[in-house]
Amino acid sequence: MNITQSPAGPSILVTGTSSDSHTWNLVYLQLLLEEAGCRVTNLGACVPPVLVAAECLARDPDLVVVSSVNGHGGADGLRLIEVLRAQPDLAGTPVVIGGKLATDGLRNVGLVRRLRAAGYDAVFDNGDLARFRTLISRLSARVAS
Template sequence: MTFAAASPAGLDIVVSTMASDAHTWNLVFLQMFLEERGHRVTNLGACVPDDRLVEHCRQAAPDLIVLSSVNGHGTLDGLRVAPQLRARPELSDTPMVIGGKLGITEEDGVQAGRSLRAAGFDEVFTGPDSIERFTAYLARWSAAVPA
């Protein structure tokens, strides 16, 4: 993973659900959370088809891709879309994370972490401490990016 140079105004971050997830409040929360920390956010919305997500990220060249799931199918969607994003040379090193309700049970989400990392995600956030871990990840990541 390499880090793009951040502008003084923060990072360019894409937040999105995946094709099967129609939930939007999680994306609104993430967008506000990231914007309050000085980042620029493109929110692609709900039910984003794989090809639209890949094409937008390819063209936008974001500093970070954040995928969120609420419907319990995040693992299945993530395992499908991560290799598509990583297959694009311009996205192969872009930091990419996934979080939310990734399986039907909390245990499913926890166990999916290994598979999702192997598929191409840099980090997986699930469970009751996920926002705290995401906050710490974002702080570490932002500090590593040259201004």
């Protein structure tokens, strides 16, 4: 786990999914968020959903960012959001997911709908970095006010 502090920016918890051992994506997200002035807790790869929930309860982040590279992000992400949303104190915590969410390499509109219906506030399955940066900018403005 890697924690960085920025003076007043939003608190972001970055995590991989339970079956994804990739870390470069998590480091990239951490650096991107730090550049935007965010305080980042990076839980790393292969994080079980119960650990993500425990860290969210302990840290009360302004946003949880879930990233997947191995193509199992959709399935792992559904299990994770179920655990997070089962906690009453996390029901309103914003959670987003992105990366390679399926193994077929195709944009899966049905999977995006299932992830949103399960409780994700946004799904970034198409590498839309501009939309992600806009989300972070809006969050930063909200936290600053």
